[in-house]
Amino acid sequence: xxxxELTRKERERLQRRNEILSIALKLFSxxxxxxxxxxxxxxxxxxxxxxxxxxxxxxxxxxxELINTTGQxxxxxxxxxxxxxxxxxxxxxxxxxxxxxxxxxxGNILKLxxxxxxxxxxxxxxxxxxxxxxxxIDSRLSEIIEQGIQKGIFRAVDPExxxxxxxxxxxxxxxxxxxxxxNDEVINKFKKVEQLFLEGLLLPKDSHA
Amino acid sequence: xxxxELTRKERERLQRRNEILSIALKLFSxxxxxxxxxxxxxxxxxxxxxxxxxxxxxxxxxxxELINTTGQxxxxxxxxxxxxxxxxxxxxxxxxxxxxxxxxxxGNILKLxxxxxxxxxxxxxxxxxxxxxxxxIDSRLSEIIEQGIQKGIFRAVDPExxxxxxxxxxxxxxxxxxxxxxNDEVINKFKKVEQLFLEGLLLPKDSHA
DNA sequence: CAATAACATGAACTATAATTCATAATATGA
DNA sequence: TCATATTATGAATTATAGTTCATGTTATTG
Numbered sequence: 001x002x003x004x005e006l007t008r009k010e011r012e013r014l015q016r017r018n019e020i021l022s023i024a025l026k027l028f029s030x031x032x033x034x035x036x037x038x039x040x041x042x043x044x045x046x047x048x049x050x051x052x053x054x055x056x057x058x059x060x061x062x063x064x065e066l067i068n069t070t071g072q073x074x075x076x077x078x079x080x081x082x083x084x085x086x087x088x089x090x091x092x093x094x095x096x097x098x099x100x101x102x103x104x105x106x107g108n109i110l111k112l113x114x115x116x117x118x119x120x121x122x123x124x125x126x127x128x129x130x131x132x133x134x135x136x137i138d139s140r141l142s143e144i145i146e147q148g149i150q151k152g153i154f155r156a157v158d159p160e161x162x163x164x165x166x167x168x169x170x171x172x173x174x175x176x177x178x179x180x181x182x183n184d185e186v187i188n189k190f191k192k193v194e195q196l197f198l199e200g201l202l203l204p205k206d207s208h209a
Numbered sequence: 210x211x212x213x214e215l216t217r218k219e220r221e222r223l224q225r226r227n228e229i230l231s232i233a234l235k236l237f238s239x240x241x242x243x244x245x246x247x248x249x250x251x252x253x254x255x256x257x258x259x260x261x262x263x264x265x266x267x268x269x270x271x272x273x274e275l276i277n278t279t280g281q282x283x284x285x286x287x288x289x290x291x292x293x294x295x296x297x298x299x300x301x302x303x304x305x306x307x308x309x310x311x312x313x314x315x316g317n318i319l320k321l322x323x324x325x326x327x328x329x330x331x332x333x334x335x336x337x338x339x340x341x342x343x344x345x346i347d348s349r350l351s352e353i354i355e356q357g358i359q360k361g362i363f364r365a366v367d368p369e370x371x372x373x374x375x376x377x378x379x380x381x382x383x384x385x386x387x388x389x390x391x392n393d394e395v396i397n398k399f400k401k402v403e404q405l406f407l408e409g410l411l412l413p414k415d416s417h418a
Numbered sequence: 419c420a421a422t423a424a425c426a427t428g429a430a431c432t433a434t435a436a437t438t439c440a441t442a443a444t445a446t447g448a
Numbered sequence: 449t450c451a452t453a454t455t456a457t458g459a460a461t462t463a464t465a466g467t468t469c470a471t472g473t474t475a476t477t478g
Contacts, residue, residue, distance in 0.1 A: 035243075038437085039436095059435095189370065196366045196409075197409075200364070218475095246466080247467085251428095256426080259426065426471105430467105431468070431469095433465090434464085437462075441458100445455085
């Protein structure tokens with residue numbers, strides 16, 4: 001009622017709003033921003049077009065809210081893993097092996113982000129920081145790999161290239177992994193990514209526990 | 210005039226047609242299919258919209274001609290390199306180091322292909338074989354890596370994953386490489402890709418000339 | 419140089435989809 | 449319950465962009 005607590009009405013409104021965003025995300029990620037009409041979103045969410053405009057100023061705004069809201073959340077989850085304490089090898093391992101969970105949870109928004117924003121199919125005004133998800137994650141990965149090289153754990157590759165390569169490999173799987181693939185298969189795939197990358201990066205000198 | 214020779218008029222018509230395709234390719238690759246209007250193509254090519262329809266049945270047809278014509282050409286160039294005789298290591302090396310040339314020559318069409326077709330932003334009817342550029346190249350890469358593993362040149366990674374990873378890494382550079390980057394920089398980048406991939410794949414046993 | 423054919427033009431037409439807003443339905447609280 | 453405020457509706461409006469076609473321009477040829 002006062003500062004932090006929301007009234008029932010406010011809560012209900014928020015819930016409807018999220019419902020709309022969630023359905024829009026599904027449609028956009030499947031068909032792309034331009035190929036989804038407000039009519040379609042209205043029908044799928046069982047509201048009228050007018051009501052959509054009651055919640056969002058425009059189709060573009062709706063999209064931006066989607067990206068900004070969810071994007072921040074996704075980014076912070078990624079960084080959480082990448083900032084965990086442990087050896088560089090362990091961090092990369094954890095990052096790769098967390099991908100199935102990320103995919104299951106955020107596959108749609110990632111797909112949308114990559115097709116519309118990263119590929120610059122859409123030119124949107126109000127998308128700030130989220131615009132840099134790519135850069136932020138890549139640069140953190142790059143840092144980690146660089147440290148690993150300095151410590152003599154990894155081969156002396158170019159850290160930026162290695163980071164981008166790992167990022168691109170993971171990104172590819174976003175598009176390949178459809179919802180109906182069972183989890184074991186996805187986990188298996190990332191185990192192979194780990195074998196390819198981590199073992200390829202490690203110096204062959206001694207064994208790495 | 211007769212069978213093979215084209216009349217001047219026919220040659221001129223073909224030239225104009227190619228001019229239009231070339232300009233459309235530039236615009237589409239920069240802004241995406243849906244974000245480019247026939248008006249824009251008309252203005253940029255210094256024809257009228259009516260004339261565009263004199264050359265192409267529809268906007269969609271124009272796009273399809275673009276993809277089909279150029280796509281086949283690009284695919285065959287890629288496969289040419291991948292079917293060259295030599296050791297698996299040499300083939301992969303040549304493939305990676307040819308990327309700057311491919312990029313310079315076909316950057317636009319590759320970008321367009323990846324954003325519109327591979328990302329399935331567009332559902333087009335008459336795009337057959339070209340739809341499989343990705344699969345064909347990936348599977349050839351995969352074959353090569355598998356043979357390298359069998360011959361004991363490469364580590365025992367999953368060939369499909371390694372092929373996809375290499376493909377994705379290269380794909381990424383399509384989007385990064387803008388036209389104004391000088392060639393040396395691009396070549397340098399792919400040298401680093403080569404270091405990351407090839408050296409990471411090679412078994413550390415003995416030296417590989 | 420005509421007469422004719424071939425081609426180019428862009429305003430008008432059409433289709434599609436975003437947005438608005440007068441009206442209807444629903445919720446609130448006295 | 450009734451008066452009022454809030455919210456939802458979807459047909460009408462507007463904007464945009466693909467397509468057509470009557471008309472004008474250019475090229476060919478006898």
